[in-house]
Amino acid sequence: MWAKSLLAGSVLSTALAGVIDLSIPSAGELISDVEAWIHPSSALDFQEDYYDPQAQVKRKLCTLHALGDEKDDSNNLVAAFEKCGKGGIIRLPDANYTIGRPLDLHLENAVLDLHGWLSFTADVPYWLENHFDFPFQKQSLAFIIRGNDYILDGNDKGGIDGNGQVWYNYAKDFGNKYGRPMSLTIKDSKNVLVKNFSIIQPQFWASLVWGSENVYFKDFYVNATSFNPESSSDEKNWLQNTDGSDTYQSHNVTYENFVYQGGDDCIALKPNSTLITARNVTCFGGTGIAFGSIAQYAGVKDIIEDVLLEDIGLYPSDQCPGYQGVYFKSWLGYSVGIPPNGGGGGYGYAKNITVRDVYMEDIWHPLVVQSDLTYLEFNRKQYADSGLFEWSDIHLKNFTGTALANRVAWMSCSKITPCHDWTFEDINIKPGKKDHPEIHYTCNNFVLGGNDGLSQCHPSNSTFETDNGGTL
Template sequence: MASSTHMMGSLALGIICLIIVNAIAVAGEQRRLLAESVYDITKYGAKGDGKTDDAMAFVQAFKAGCEGKTPAKIVVPPGTFMMGEVILRGPCKAPPPLIIDIQGTILANPDPSSYSNRMWILVEYVDNVKISGGGTLNGQGANAWKYAGETNHMPVSFTFQSSSNGDISDLKFVDAMGFHSKLIDSYNIKVTKMTITAPDESPNTDGIHLSNATNVEITDSFIGTGDDCISIGTGSKNILVKNIKCGPGHGLAVGSLGKRPDELSVGNITFSSCTLTGTTNGARIKTYHKSPVLTATTIIFEDLTLNDVKNPVLIDQHYFSKTEPEQSSVKISDVHFRRIKGTTISKIPVLLNCSKKVPCSDIELADIDLKPVGDAKSVSSVCESVVGLKTSGVLNPPPPQC
């Protein structure tokens, strides 16, 4: 009996302790919420008439929150705000996380010459930041696209640079002048529930581009633009891209690599469970001729559904290289194309066109089923400069002879 009484007493004490712990946690959360300071850009002079340049109000609200002593939320409220160049620069003194809550629509100044850094909204040197809110960043790029070119890059709508532990979600990007977003020199970033749209004829309007980015997850988003939906550039490692709906555009790309002499190797990149519709390319790796010595290794494209895609599986080491006879020095290895199915408008949906200088090695084709539509009555595959091609499962088209 005494033992039973002791057990009941211990159980009661445990329940009381649990209640106290939960109460402390709730109180702590309430204190955190109460301590949070809100910095509404309209309190810093933003007009929200869609015509007045409200960039400085955004910058001032951010600066006040960044330098505060309590957790900060910078708010762009419902409405339409026109802004030119916006630079949100840390490091911040406010206790993390810093929240940037974009609820309204931000219109870019449509004059591309007004952006001295070829960036519209820049977040730089800011760690532990959450950027969300369901709002829209409209780059108003239609009038700028005619000026875009290989040597004349248009402003990037959103750049996340030299920062860490970023959480970017639930935003809409529309009609960027140049790239819609870039993640540069940053690590530990999650990007999710994004909607990025521009006409398929808009030039160089990549959805999300990575450069020297590490530990990045991009998930559950819709991207349809005039260029790559997602492009993984120099120095990027440990990247997961999952559950992306892509189209129109140029597909999912590693590269281009090797254009500049100071580029770095890339590796450990996975594209998984994505659907591509009406894109120029599906799963693509692209490198330039006359490149620095680099490696692109451990790259996986798996569980992709393709609808009327022109080049479903493509390694192109002769990208944009007609004027440079010297072959690429980017060594591509340990690449896996697995469980890729759907339809293609190409007669050669699997093309592995590697460098003669440094042939691709350890390339896998597994369970690929691509049915021709339109003018493509039958399909085949081509392989050039590949060592150690591995094949398994159902393969349509049949595997190439390397």
């Protein structure tokens, strides 16, 4: 009977072939085509000879569609990088792509054309066990891009969503809590442009430039915001360690038009950062622009050199005060404890640094030098003035705005390596409190000359240097 039905169907199809145009799709075929368009069976489309109007050349194009329904797009993203990551364009047109595992990807003369968000899953136990190690301070990485001559373009529409709220809840009482992965790492790369790109809700540091050269961030945005209602009344900062961007062992890194909101360093120059430039940077909340921390590892030489920062705005946010403005921080001269929160005993220098045209509004500590940094609780006085790192040839110009407390400048260098060859020009920051004018400016262990421009720091050592808050 079944065979007869098949035969009858075949005869009928043959008979109708001359009467009905079989090229016209049936209703069922149309429904199938629409379903395939909405949910393509193959998420990756490939064009061999796509004309790139930007480069005005033909190149490979991989268009990757999201699987949707929070299905992991990681494997398909890897496939797109493998197919078009050398000389091609990887285009992600959809609103959201789920990243459920650590990724280490490679680009060579290629473009990541992102029109939506790479969204990390919120599975904290999984990420604590699955990440790439970053040896400095025993930190973790989630997403690495390596290579040369590549572009990361967020098209003013997207970038990375770290799903950070679960991490802020996880770490709210503890700085540098283990396992929080960084959202984006540019590693072992040369000639990189990151443009029109955003990172929202980073798990830890939003971005890291590591071992790279000639990296340019243009129109870059980072926002870490806690939506946990408990955080609004908590005295602790739930957003600690949400740095905007950090440089480490990297040369010639530029930030232009960068906006940050969070609870830690807006930009931080870690060890061996050279030729760093930042222009038109606005920071809401956190610890401002940080040089360091540095000299954390005993016997290791670190440097920060050839830095220009200009047109900087520093403000508190609704969630986090502005703790520091411009902050130079190096570790104590002895190794006490282990990283990330302990250590010390490193040495080296920072020089040829210019910071100019800075506006601050209600910042607790506008100018800070700390040469005996540690995050451990112990009798710190036993290691006072022990720092081995040298801060010199540093020039601050045209600083305006307001401090919240008495202290405008709290700059304590080490007796072993005093600060020298600093200049201050047009420093006009008003203290928020005036009950102790002697501590508006404290510059301990500074070698100051007649032309340094900061007469308020003569003499350099304050007898009121007992409270690092400046609120005696």
